[in-house]
Amino acid sequence: TLRLIYTTTAVRRKNVGASGPEKYTEAFIKKQIEEFNLGKRHLANMMGEDPETFTQEDIDRAIAYLFPSGLFDKQARPMMKHPTEIFPEQRKIQWGEDGRPFHFLFYTGKQSYYSLMHETYEKLLNAQKYQDQLTAQDLSPQKEKKNLAGNRWLTKIELEEMLLEKLSDVDYSRFIQLLQKLLTLPCGDIEEKYIQKFCKEVPAQLKKVVIEPLKYDERGVAFSTGEGTRKTARATAVVYDNGTGKITVNGIDILHYFPVLQDREQLLFPFQFLDRIGKHDMVCTVSGGGRSAQAGAIRLASAKALRSFVTEQEVEFMRQAGLLTVDPRVKERKKPGQEGARRKFTWKKR
């Protein structure tokens, strides 16, 4: 029996665009757009704002003010958005009045997918022909290595939205394989424009997090705070500059609070990684969890606090060493019919 464990909102969301031919006619959508624009101007008038410069954020705020709702599901609350967001794009009817379909691949069932594959293969053949021409003229093809790390292919859901058709996993993987083959050819640079339709930029991970500036306390010593969690333990750490390397946890020295060597090693890990063992003082508070979880929580908190003292490159090194990620592992729940999370009851034949 299969057990589906991984679900996100994206997976659960129904791909309405691919479910079938259109349920909303074009005239209907046009009328909805007109009504939306009119309603937007009325709303701006009601709120006392200028109808010309009334943005979508203003609309959302106005609706939240006029119709307050305590419902948990955001999609169930009253909303006023442009009709193209509410009525998703759907495929128009694929055949004419005489019943004859427009597209020549209609009877394959997945017409947009197969036409896409045909186009991509055509580009591949073009690239190969170009390469043959170059070798015939004895010119070597220039190979500039494109940086692939910053881009990712479109996911299956995004491709489905683009094609307005349901895809299977096998279809999707075959398409990605074709694109990768096109990339590896030496003359693939010609088809770059075509390939970029299916690429997306991935920003560097570092830029997502904002590093706080240093704060100064009454004595003029620089300090910074950080918070960390691990399993059920929550910790806050305050790291002071110009220190002797003394670390205090809940008012107790670490030698007394953590008798085990492994925990103390974990506390000193961020400092040892940055070669700043004797230079900082630390005062932390921790609650919840067990011995090892508290140590892990303090480690994360101190690493986060140290980010403000250190250059950007060192912060990137800390992230690559795994010091700045929250550990998502928690205790697995016990299931009914089993003794523990994984352990089953003793199997008796009779």
Place this chain on the structure above:
Amino acid sequence: RDTPRASVYSPPLVPCRLTQVRWSRYNPSFLEPEVNKELYQKSWEQLSEEEKEKMELKAVRPIKAAPPTVSSSVFSDPMISKFTNMMMKDGNKVLARSLMAQTLEAVKRKQLEKYHKAPEDEKETIECNPYVIFHQALKNCQPIIGLSSITKGGKTYQVPVPLKDNRKRFLAMKWLITECRENKNRRMLMPEKLSQELLQAFNNEGPIIKKKHVLHKMAEANRAYAHFRWW
């Protein structure tokens, strides 16, 4: 107590009757953390092509949290941590780690004794670093071929099979631990017996090396069945 649901990942569903039991709390795009400080101290030009590509990939992907057993200090060694985990019983890591520390101390003491008693010219050949002794002893204990039971035509044959690196290391550590647990006198403690076995393995003597040679001889004897292997 909140159970975060969106960060759970399981591999994509396979369309036949397979139960997915192995899953992880991390998304598959997360990469393993690299704790070794020396890699980060190298400047950009000194890195080779592969390492540059890896660094570029790491800049874009998220990275898993470092486990609590791993640290960037000089004292943490992946092989020693693996061995400590194998020695651990009922999750008592504190006891296992203290036993390991006592073993390494005992090895160092014995070697220092030997060092002070030896004449001048032999002093350089005696190895005093317990980590080096541990690594060398494990290397000496690793078998090269193993036996695998393959059923063909109703009969089960023991076929000689090349072993992977992980499997070799695992077998060496397993033999060491079982040897120390079973073949010791009633009053002898684990660290003492382990240090004895480690030093014997370092000099290529002792029961574990003998076990390795026996396995090699069996593989040599069953050479005729080697063609039964299909991988």
